[in-house]
Amino acid sequence: MPDEARQEPPEEQDARIAELEDNWRRALADLDNLRKRYARELPRELEAERVRVASAWLPVVDNLDLALEHADSDSGAIVSGVKAVRDQAVEVLRSLGYPRYEETGVPFHPEQHEVVSVVDEPGTAAGTVVQVLRAGYGEAGRQLRPAAVVVSRTQE
Structure with a gap:
């Protein structure tokens, strides 16, 4: 006191x-x-x-x-x-607040993409989205649904 x-x-x-x-x-x-x-x-x-x-x-x-x-x-x-x-x-x-995204040629990002398949894609950096099978909706931190994508694998 x-x-x-x-x-x-x-x-x-x-x-x-x-x-x-x-x-x-x-x-x-x-x-x-x-x-x-x-x-x-x-x-x-x-x-x-x-x-x-x-x-x-x-x-x-x-x-x-x-x-x-x-x-x-x-x-x-x-x-x-x-x-x-x-x-x-x-x-x-x-x-x-859920814009559509379905870009290819962008780096794989686990918050935006769900990998459905991995393929060999000559001339493409590993971990690049080469095909979008189902569009995603949302923004970073506010995903309604991730995009289902095919990603290029590590080339050895």
Whole structure:
């Protein structure tokens, strides 16, 4: 205890202790209220996020419905339409923070790539992605799914 506290009369010390206990109890009550408010608001925030994500996908579903309606039409137009819908879906994922990546010729990175196969690839440095079998989505530290890749092996 500081020297001044030892020199305070017992009544003042008791008052100071009571004040500190009161502040402590108020802080506990504030914390409890914060926890209760968070518990009330969390389900609303989760629902709002679900609505936002589902709404982002609705145009993709609408365009797939249109493609199915025209399935008996010109097959070239159908393929073109399906590619446009895929691009739209990729854009939705990008807007949600998961950009698509499917680059070849880049070094293998364990956080972004899942090795499916290893091949001898003359003229290519070992550990280079030579083929992407399934695109990956996300960024460093925020992966939705790694890319499934074929990697060049160490050349001896």
